[in-house]
Amino acid sequence: MSATMPRAADATAALARAHASADLNAFVTLADTTDVDVAVRTATSGLLQGVPVAVKDNIATSVLSTSCGSRILEGWMSPYEATAVTKLRDAGAVIIGKTNMDEFAMGSSTENSAFGPTLNPLDRTRVPGGSSGGSAAAVAGGICRIAYGSETGGSVRQPAAFCGIVGVKPTYGRVSRFGLVAFASSLDHIGVFGATVDDAAVGLQVIAGHDRQDATSVDLPVDDYRAEAGRPLDGLVVGVPVEYFPTSLDGRIRARCDRAIDMLRQNGAEIRHVSLPHTELAIPVYYILAPAEASSNLARFDGVRYGPRAATDDLRGMYEQTRSQGFGPEVTRRIILGTYVLSQGHYDAYYLKAMRVREKITQDFAAVFASGVHVLFTPTTPTPAFGFGTKSDPLEMYLSDIFTATANLAGVPAMSQPIGLVDGMPVGGQLLAAHFREADMFRAAFALEQALGSEALS
Amino acid sequence: MAVTEADVLHVAVLARLAMPAGRVPALVRELNGILDHMAVLETVDVSSVGEDARAPMPRRPDVVAPVPLVRPLAGFAPAPRDGFLLVPRLSTHSQLGASEGEE
Numbered sequence: 001m002s003a004t005m006p007r008a009a010d011a012t013a014a015l016a017r018a019h020a021s022a023d024l025n026a027f028v029t030l031a032d033t034t035d036v037d038v039a040v041r042t043a044t045s046g047l048l049q050g051v052p053v054a055v056k057d058n059i060a061t062s063v064l065s066t067s068c069g070s071r072i073l074e075g076w077m078s079p080y081e082a083t084a085v086t087k088l089r090d091a092g093a094v095i096i097g098k099t100n101m102d103e104f105a106m107g108s109s110t111e112n113s114a115f116g117p118t119l120n121p122l123d124r125t126r127v128p129g130g131s132s133g134g135s136a137a138a139v140a141g142g143i144c145r146i147a148y149g150s151e152t153g154g155s156v157r158q159p160a161a162f163c164g165i166v167g168v169k170p171t172y173g174r175v176s177r178f179g180l181v182a183f184a185s186s187l188d189h190i191g192v193f194g195a196t197v198d199d200a201a202v203g204l205q206v207i208a209g210h211d212r213q214d215a216t217s218v219d220l221p222v223d224d225y226r227a228e229a230g231r232p233l234d235g236l237v238v239g240v241p242v243e244y245f246p247t248s249l250d251g252r253i254r255a256r257c258d259r260a261i262d263m264l265r266q267n268g269a270e271i272r273h274v275s276l277p278h279t280e281l282a283i284p285v286y287y288i289l290a291p292a293e294a295s296s297n298l299a300r301f302d303g304v305r306y307g308p309r310a311a312t313d314d315l316r317g318m319y320e321q322t323r324s325q326g327f328g329p330e331v332t333r334r335i336i337l338g339t340y341v342l343s344q345g346h347y348d349a350y351y352l353k354a355m356r357v358r359e360k361i362t363q364d365f366a367a368v369f370a371s372g373v374h375v376l377f378t379p380t381t382p383t384p385a386f387g388f389g390t391k392s393d394p395l396e397m398y399l400s401d402i403f404t405a406t407a408n409l410a411g412v413p414a415m416s417q418p419i420g421l422v423d424g425m426p427v428g429g430q431l432l433a434a435h436f437r438e439a440d441m442f443r444a445a446f447a448l449e450q451a452l453g454s455e456a457l458s
Numbered sequence: 459m460a461v462t463e464a465d466v467l468h469v470a471v472l473a474r475l476a477m478p479a480g481r482v483p484a485l486v487r488e489l490n491g492i493l494d495h496m497a498v499l500e501t502v503d504v505s506s507v508g509e510d511a512r513a514p515m516p517r518r519p520d521v522v523a524p525v526p527l528v529r530p531l532a533g534f535a536p537a538p539r540d541g542f543l544l545v546p547r548l549s550t551h552s553q554l555g556a557s558e559g560e561e
Contacts, residue, residue: 062528079527079534213526215518284496295473302474304545315548316474324476332475336466337489339473350496356504395491 011036011094014052017143018097025118026137028057029064030097039094046092047206053088054138054147057098058105059190060179061085068181069101069113069131072307072326082179083214084148084190084207091206096144099134103328104298105150105183107131108158108400109391112330117388122164123425126385129159135193136163145195146203152184153286154380154404156191157416161428162385164418164457166200166445168192171436172411173218175204176211184293185216187286187408197417197445201225204438220436228443234268236444237373243279244378244403253379253427256420260429261377263451264444274373276364279406281357286405287398288341288354294331295338301326333394362410369434375444378403380416380428403430413438417445418456426457461489 015036018027031039036052043050055061058068060078062085067073088095102112110118110133120128121141128137132149136159139147149156151169160167169191180190190207194200205226210219240261245254265271303309303322310321327335341350368376380403391397407414412435416428429448433441449456466485470477477485537544 077529077534079529079531080525081528213523278502281499281502284499287492288496288499299474313548317476318548319474320476323474324478327475333485333488335473335475336469336485337492339469340461340465340489343469343472349500350493353499353502353504354496356507357499357502359507360502360504393491394488395495398492 011040011050011052011096014144015096018138021121021141021143023119023124024121024137024141025100025116026134026141026143027054027097028067028069028100028115028134031064031095035063036094036096043092043094046090047202048088048146049092051093051146052096052144053093053203054097054099054135054144055085055088055095056132056135056147056149057101058150058181058183059085059148060181061095061098064095064098066098066181067115068105069103069115070326070328070331071114072301072323074114074307076307078179080179082190083176083211085179087207087209088148093146093206099132099138099147099149101134101149102131102155103331104181104294105131105152105155106294106330106334108154108397109386109388110134110159111388112328114328120163120385123385126387126425127162129162129385131155132191132193133159136160136165136167139163139165139193139195145199147193148203148207149191149193150180150183151189151191151408152187152290153408154401156193157380157404157414157428157430158401160193160416161380161418161426164426166194166197166415166417167428168194168200168204168415168438169407169413170204170208170438171413173216174222174413174436174438175207176209176214176217178211178213182297184290185297186293187290189408197442197449198226198229200415201228201442218436223439225439225442228439229446231443231446232268233264233444233447236269236375236440237272238264238269238444239272239274239368239373239376241274241276241279241368241376241378243276249379249382250422252422253382256422256427257377257379257429259455260419260448260452263448264377267447267451269444272373274368274371274376276361276368276406278357278360278364282361282406282409283398283402285354285357285361285409286401287337288350289358289409291334291338292342292351293338295335295342298327298331298335330394358409361406365406365410365412365432365434374433374437374440376432377444378430378432380404380430384422384425384427407432411435413441415441415445417449419448419452420455421458461486461493
């Protein structure tokens with residue numbers, strides 16, 4: 001267990017902290033005290049024995065409901081549980097609650113939850129990021145040190161950056177998505193938040209690995225991520241992609257990144273400037289492919305198999321009314337957009353073109369890593385956490401994913417860690433690595449965290 | 459390739475979404491703003507990428523694996539019969555045969 005993490009089984013205390021922090025609205029559902037007590041008593045072994053964790057509300061649990069932040073699944077009890085949840089229980093972790101999120105993970109601020117927005121614990125007038133904002137707030141608010149979220153375009157890394165904590169998206173196929181409610185299946189990942197790099201490393205370690213229940217899960221050995229702590233960076237090549245540092249980037253964020261890059265260099269890393277030329281296309285590609293996949297995945301929510309059912313007498317009306325009453329505005333917008341780009345006459349121009357450009361983005365990463373670069377360093381977001389209601393234009397909100405969506409499109413692992421403050425709010429530095437090379441990423445992250453020390457949040 | 463109100467209404471039918479008339483103009487505006495941003499893709503040369511852009515994808519055997527339920531079927535589908543799950547009757551299906559409670 002982490003030296004920085006109390007060994008004592010403090011799940012009950014964490015649950016009390018969650019209740020005391022109810023104003024954050026970080027949780028949709030909290031576990032019963034008795035269930036937590038039983039879980040603590042039965043957690044007799046494992047890497048996370050007795051450690052309280054929070055789980056995003058789109059990851060299926062058998063005891064707590066799984067609503068995906070949506071009225072259409074409010075109170076839904078899954079008949080099966082996610083493989084990641086089973087692995088957590090096997091590792092002795094105690095799940096204290098299900099965390100708030102943008103509805104069906106569609107959003108970058110957690111303002112789209114049917115159960116109200118989550119507040120940023122560092123400044124309650126600002127968003128915590130999204131879509132996994134509840135999990136980020138639970139860690140940043142000191143309720144628990146490890147929480148789980150999901151990523152389709154940056155929904156772990158962006159809230160981690162906004163809340164001053166560590167957020168990791170593993171390689172596509174590294175962590176089973178069995179039991180993760182699908183949004184965009186070719187882009188969805190389960191990710192982890194940690195108060196420190198070590199917490200995130202432990203949190204990923206226990207859920208990583210092959211699972212026959214997920215056809216996209218890959219049967220490759222899982223590295224020991226914590227073994228990377230304290231390793232010098234000699235021989236590590238860090239690429240700095242020019243496209244992630246446009247002239248429009250806030251100079252203060254650039255300065256924090258420059259300081260972090262200097263620290264990596266001082267710790268032995270070789271810094272190399274590289275190019276990922278199709279980066280600017282990531283948002284157009286992402287916002288075609290993700291809504292297209294969502295329009296198909298969310299077709300199953302029609303009042304027949306899940307959730308509440310609108311009271312009408314005809315079948316088509318029941319489908320339409322159930323879905324319209326159950327889905328919020330952003331989910332409706334994306335279903336309409338996704339159905340449009342897949343419809344006759346538009347498929348080739350939008351969906352097929354986006355799939356081909358996605359391959360170009362993937363090839364960019366492959367070429368850079370094949371050239372000898374081990375990890376890439378970039379800013380995680382173009383701004384610190386913004387205020388509630390300040391991004392009412394959907395496109396403006398989508399553009400906040402500009403530095404994170406590429407990793408989901410290419411399937412490479414990526415993580416964010418705090419590298420300083422701007423306007424009193426944290427900003428994140430992002431590390432990316434080649435497929436299944438999470439260990440390289442953690443090696444750099446451990447060293448950077450140690451080098452920054454208290455300056456990570458100053 | 460501007461989106462029209464008729465497009466939105468047509469797509470809403472395809473997506474099985476009831477679409478209040480008052481919501482349509484805003485959706486048209488929002489979708490056109492988003493799709494304008496996507497127009498940059500038209501300029502990208504993808505001739506080096508084949509039509510099946512993600513091929514070759516690995517394939518698994520086409521075998522159905524049972525879902526490991528943590529609760530018995532009756533816990534969430536209270537009316538199973540002959541391997542099927544009974545659901546409430548809709549009036550539009552009244553001519554199609556009996557369902558639970560009307561046998």
